[in-house]
Amino acid sequence: MIGVVAKLNILDGKQEEFEQVAKDLMAKVKANEPGCLTYQLYKSKKDANGYIFMEQYANQEALEAHGKTDYFRAAGAKMGGCLAGAPDVQVYDIVE
Amino acid sequence: MIGVVAKLNILDGKQEEFEQVAKDLMAKVKANEPGCLTYQLYKSKKDANGYIFMEQYANQEALEAHGKTDYFRAAGAKMGGCLAGAPDVQVYDIVE
Numbered sequence: 001m002i003g004v005v006a007k008l009n010i011l012d013g014k015q016e017e018f019e020q021v022a023k024d025l026m027a028k029v030k031a032n033e034p035g036c037l038t039y040q041l042y043k044s045k046k047d048a049n050g051y052i053f054m055e056q057y058a059n060q061e062a063l064e065a066h067g068k069t070d071y072f073r074a075a076g077a078k079m080g081g082c083l084a085g086a087p088d089v090q091v092y093d094i095v096e
Numbered sequence: 097m098i099g100v101v102a103k104l105n106i107l108d109g110k111q112e113e114f115e116q117v118a119k120d121l122m123a124k125v126k127a128n129e130p131g132c133l134t135y136q137l138y139k140s141k142k143d144a145n146g147y148i149f150m151e152q153y154a155n156q157e158a159l160e161a162h163g164k165t166d167y168f169r170a171a172g173a174k175m176g177g178c179l180a181g182a183p184d185v186q187v188y189d190i191v192e
Contacts, residue, residue, distance in 0.1 A: 003138040003150055005101055019191055026192075038134065040152070042099040042188030052188060054099055054150060056136070092138030092148060095115055096122075 001037070001094035002063050004055035006087050012049065014082035019043075021082075022053075025075040032069070035062025049084060063091075097133070097190035098159050100151035102183050108145065110178035117178070118149075121171040128165070131158025145180060159187075 010018045022041045029039040035058040044050030057063040066072060106114045118137045125135040131154040140146030153159040162168060 003136065003148070005148065005150070022191065038152075040099070041191040043191050045187045045189060051191070052099070052101065052186075054101070054152070056134075056150070090148075091141045092150075093141060095118065095137040095139050095147070 001096075002057040002060060003092040003094060004053070004057070004063065004089065005092075006053040006055070006089045008051045008053070008079070008087050009084040010049050010051055010082050011084045015043075015048070018051070018079060018082040021075050021078045022051075025071065028069075028071040028075075029066065032071075033062065033066055035059065036066055097192075098153040098156060099188040099190065100149070100153070100159065100185065101188075102149040102151070102185045104147045104149070104175070104183050105180040106145050106147055106178050107180045111139075111144070114147070114175060114178040117171050117174045118147075121167065124165075124167040124171075125162065128167075129158065129162055131155065132162055 019041070026039055026041060029036050036055065037058060038054060038056035040054045042052050042054060057066070115137070122135055122137060125132050129135075132151065133154060134150060134152035136150045138148050138150060153162070
């Protein structure tokens with residue numbers, strides 16, 4: 001299993017727009033990607049601009065397939081205008 | 097739902113000891129905490145010292161109960177000797 005934590009810093013005033021795009025993306029991932037086991041947006045309790053996507057994939061292939069979907073690319077383009085900086089995407093291997 | 101990402105930097109040579117303590121902790125959390133929906137150790141793909149616990153809780157009470165268990169406190173004490181620095185624990189609210 002592969003874990004991903006993508007940290008996003010959202011511009012002031014863009015949080016609601018960002019959340020709407022993210023919610024639509026989460027629904028599409030859930031509907032289309034059986035190899036994506038977790039794909040959940042969270043917002044920081046102490047930073048009004050801080051968000052993460054918490055993600056778990058069955059394997060590397062599922063992670064790569066996710067990145068190639070049309071809806072992921074479209075959402076990424078929409079989110080771009082909400083970001084205060086480049087996303088920090090960290091990828092992990094499961095320990096079990 | 098509450099999300100937690102706890103980043104841990106492990107001393108060189110202590111990774112195996114740390115992973116053993118973490119695996120035992122994961123088993124105890126799974127067996128005893130129905131309000132803890134995800135509690136998974138991951139290791140960084142690019143940093144041999146970098147680990148995270150990826151965690152999801154049904155609510156704030158479940159998170160607080162987790163921190164008060166005897167086995168969490170015992171594991172924390174054992175992990176302490178493996179850490180190269182203070183853990184970075186970030187807490188999030190779900191967006192749904």
